[in-house]
Amino acid sequence: MNFPPPPGVVTVPIRLNRPDEVKSSIDNLEAKLVNVKRGIEELLLSLDAQDKVSWPAFTTKCSSLASDLSTLQANLRKSLLMNSNEDNGEFIKNQLILPHTISPDVNPKLMALTENRVPVWNHETAPSFLRTKLSPTIEGEIAEVERDLQNINTSKNDYVKRITFLNRSLDNICSAVAEQMNQNKPSNKAKQPMFKNDETEMLVRGIYGGENILKGSNTAQRR
Amino acid sequence: MQVPELMNTSDAPITRSIPSGNHQVLEAVLHASILDEHVGHLYERLRGVCDPVFNSFEEHEMVFALKTGEGPDILVHFRRKLSQEPTLWHCRYVGTPIPDNGNLFAICRQSTDSIVYSKDLMEFVKSIGLRLEYEFVARGKVFTFGPIKILVFKTFTTEKIGTYSKDNLKPLLESHLVEAIIPIENEDGPKYSKQLKDFCDQLAPLVHFRKIDYTQRARVPY
Numbered sequence: 001m002n003f004p005p006p007p008g009v010v011t012v013p014i015r016l017n018r019p020d021e022v023k024s025s026i027d028n029l030e031a032k033l034v035n036v037k038r039g040i041e042e043l044l045l046s047l048d049a050q051d052k053v054s055w056p057a058f059t060t061k062c063s064s065l066a067s068d069l070s071t072l073q074a075n076l077r078k079s080l081l082m083n084s085n086e087d088n089g090e091f092i093k094n095q096l097i098l099p100h101t102i103s104p105d106v107n108p109k110l111m112a113l114t115e116n117r118v119p120v121w122n123h124e125t126a127p128s129f130l131r132t133k134l135s136p137t138i139e140g141e142i143a144e145v146e147r148d149l150q151n152i153n154t155s156k157n158d159y160v161k162r163i164t165f166l167n168r169s170l171d172n173i174c175s176a177v178a179e180q181m182n183q184n185k186p187s188n189k190a191k192q193p194m195f196k197n198d199e200t201e202m203l204v205r206g207i208y209g210g211e212n213i214l215k216g217s218n219t220a221q222r223r
Numbered sequence: 224m225q226v227p228e229l230m231n232t233s234d235a236p237i238t239r240s241i242p243s244g245n246h247q248v249l250e251a252v253l254h255a256s257i258l259d260e261h262v263g264h265l266y267e268r269l270r271g272v273c274d275p276v277f278n279s280f281e282e283h284e285m286v287f288a289l290k291t292g293e294g295p296d297i298l299v300h301f302r303r304k305l306s307q308e309p310t311l312w313h314c315r316y317v318g319t320p321i322p323d324n325g326n327l328f329a330i331c332r333q334s335t336d337s338i339v340y341s342k343d344l345m346e347f348v349k350s351i352g353l354r355l356e357y358e359f360v361a362r363g364k365v366f367t368f369g370p371i372k373i374l375v376f377k378t379f380t381t382e383k384i385g386t387y388s389k390d391n392l393k394p395l396l397e398s399h400l401v402e403a404i405i406p407i408e409n410e411d412g413p414k415y416s417k418q419l420k421d422f423c424d425q426l427a428p429l430v431h432f433r434k435i436d437y438t439q440r441a442r443v444p445y
Contacts, residue, residue: 193258194429196398200256201435203400206378208298208317208437210286210357212395213380 025080025092032072039065099126246336249321249407251329251416253423255430256398257375265375265401265429266364272425273366273373280376281305281362285344287353295438299353301344305360312339319438321412329416330434331407358384360392363399371422374402401430 043061046053079091099121106119118125134142205211257265270277283305288296300315318333341347348355363376377399379392403423407415423432 194261194264195255195257195431197256197431197433199258199396199398200254200400200433202396203256203378203398204254204435204437206395207359207361207400213357213359 021081021091022095028075028080029072032068032075035068036065036072039068097130099130102126248334248336249331249410249412250334250404251327251331251407251412251419252402252404253329253419253432254435255401255403255423255426255432257401257430258398259377259394261429262375262399265399265426268426268429269364269366269373269375273368277364277366279362279364281360283309283358283360285358286356287348288356289351289353296356298356301339301348309344310340310342312341312344313337314339320436323434326413327416328413328420328434329405330436331412331416359395368422371403371405371419374404375399401432403432 039061043058043065046058046061076089076092077087079087079089081091102122104120104122107121110121111117111119118129133139202212206213281304282302284300284302287299287301289299290296297316300317302313302315303309303311314337316335318335320330320332321327323331339347358381360379360381361376362379363374366373366375378395380395381391382393383391403419405415405419420432423430426432
C-alpha cells in the first residue's frame with residue numbers, strides 16, 4: 001500500500017497559546033539565521049575562490065559573522081520577540097516541538113524547504129536536529145577550556161617563580177657590569193691629565209705667530 | 224655662504240669649504256690640545272660623533288710676512304700637501320679676532336682663502352715681496368660635523384731647511400693641537416660661536432677648548 005509522502009512541516013491544529021507571537025518569533029529567528037548562513041557562505045566561498053585570501057578581508061568577514069551570531073544570541077534572550085523583556089528565552093523554551101512523522105523515505109518537500117540539505121526525516125536526522133544538549137565533541141572541548149581556566153588560577157605560582165628568577169639573574173648581571181666598570185676605574189687613581197693648557201697656547205702661538213719655531217732663513221737657500 | 228661640498232680628494236683638506244664666490248669668510252675658532260699618548264681616544268671619540276668621512280693629512284706650511292710700513296706684519300700662510308709635488312698651494316690670510324663684547328663664545332676672525340698653482344713658489348713670493356717668517360709640517364686628521372671642521376694635528380719643525388723627510392722633522396711639544404672652526408653667516412657671531420662651543424663641550428673631559436688669542440706674540444729673538 002502506498003502511503004502518501006509525508007508533508008514537510010505539519011502545523012497541528014492544537015490551540016496554541018499566543019500563536020501570533022510564536023509565529024513572529026520564529027520568523028525573526030529565521031531572518032537572523034539567514035544572515036548567519038550568508039556570512040558563513042561568504043567565508044567559505046572566499047576560501048574556495050582564491051588561493052591566498054587577504055587576511056584583513058577574512059577577519060572582517062569573521063567579525064561580521066560574529067556580530068550576527070551575537071545579535072542572534074541577544075534576541076534569543078528576549079525570546080525573539082520585538083517588544084518583550086528579557087526572559088532568557090523562557091517563552092520560546094516553553095514552545096514544544098514534537099517530531100510528527102519519522103520515515104526513511106526521501107521527503108521532497110523537506111528537501112525543497114532545506115535547499116536539498118536534509119533529504120530524510122529519519123531516526124538519525126530528527127534527533128540530531130532536535131537535540132537540546134551539545135554534541136559530545138563540543139562538550140569535551142568546552143570542558144577542556146574550563147579546565148585550562150582553572151589551571152591558570154592555580155598555576156600563578158609558576159609565573160611568580162619565573163619572574164623572581166629572571167629578576168635575580170638581571171640583578172646578577174647588573175652587579176657584574178658595575179663591578180667591571182669599577183675595576184677599570186681605580187687603574188687611573190688620579191684623573192690623568194689629557195692635555196696641558198700651556199701647550200695649547202704655545203702651539204697656537206707657534207702656528208699663528210711662529211713662536212718657538214726656528215725662523216726660516218734666506219729664501220735663496222730653499223730647494 | 225655655501226654648504227661645504229663633498230671633498231675632492233685631490234685638494235688639500237682645508238680647501239674643502241672654499242666658497243666659489245666669496246673667498247672671505249668670517250669664522251669662529253676654538254683651540255685645544257691633547258697629549259700625544261691620548262690622541263687615540265680623541266680620534267675614536269671624534270669618529271663616533273662626527274660625519275663618517277674623515278681624512279688624514281700631512282702638509283707643509285710656510286708663513287710669509289708682508290712688511291708694511293706701519294702696523295704689524297701681514298702674515299700669509301701657504302700650505303701644500305707633503306706627498307705631492309709642490310705645485311698646488313693653498314694660500315690663506317687669517318685676520319685678527321674681532322672685538323669681543325662678552326657675548327662671543329669663540330674667537331671670531333676674518334679668513335681669506337685662495338689657491339695658488341705655481342711651479343716655483345719661492346720665485347712667486349719673492350716677486351710679490353713676501354718674506355719667509357717660519358714654516359712647519361702638520362700631520363693629523365680632519366673631521367667634520369656639519370659645518371664645523373675639526374683638525375687634530377701635530378706640528379713638526381724641520382731641522383734642516385728644505386728637507387722635509389721624516390728623519391729631519393722634530394715634533395713641537397708633546398701634544399697635538401685641536402682646532403675647531405665654524406663659518407659664521409650673517410655676521411651672527413654669538414649664534415655660531417655658541418654652536419661651536421656646544422659641540423666642543425661634548426668632547427670634554429678629553430680636551431678643553433678655549434679662546435686663545437694668537438695675536439699677542441712674544442717674539443723670541445733668535
